[in-house]
Amino acid sequence: MNKAELVESxxxxxxxxxxxxxxxxxxxxxxxxxQKGLKKDKSVQLIGFGTFSIAKRSAxxxxxxxxxEKIKIxxxxxxxxxxxxxxxxxx
Numbered sequence: 001m002n003k004a005e006l007v008e009s010x011x012x013x014x015x016x017x018x019x020x021x022x023x024x025x026x027x028x029x030x031x032x033x034x035q036k037g038l039k040k041d042k043s044v045q046l047i048g049f050g051t052f053s054i055a056k057r058s059a060x061x062x063x064x065x066x067x068x069e070k071i072k073i074x075x076x077x078x079x080x081x082x083x084x085x086x087x088x089x090x091x
Contacts, residue, residue: 003027038079048086055080 001009011023034052037044043053059075083091 046084048084050081050083050087053080053082054078 007020007024007027010027011018011020014023014026034044038052038054043051045051055078057076057078060073062071062073063069064071
């Protein structure tokens with residue numbers, strides 16, 4: 001499912017009186033709120049769905065697959081998602 005399909009699904013869930021534009025604003029608002037929550041609190045917990053959190057990746061040695069030469073990969077941050085019990089039971 002991509003974002004357009006998600007917007008259509010949200011529109012159908014909200015009812016026939018909801019426009020596609022309103023459903024898209026709702027989806028965008030949820031995604032923006034998750035991003036802001038990660039920046040502010042470092043995690044977003046949705047009971048029954050799962051938890052988004054920030055994880056740190058340490059610097060490490062890598063290999064360029066084209067040339068085979070060793071390269072240094074800088075330390076970085078990434079987003080982890082741990083599904084909740086409610087989501088696991090529905091899959």
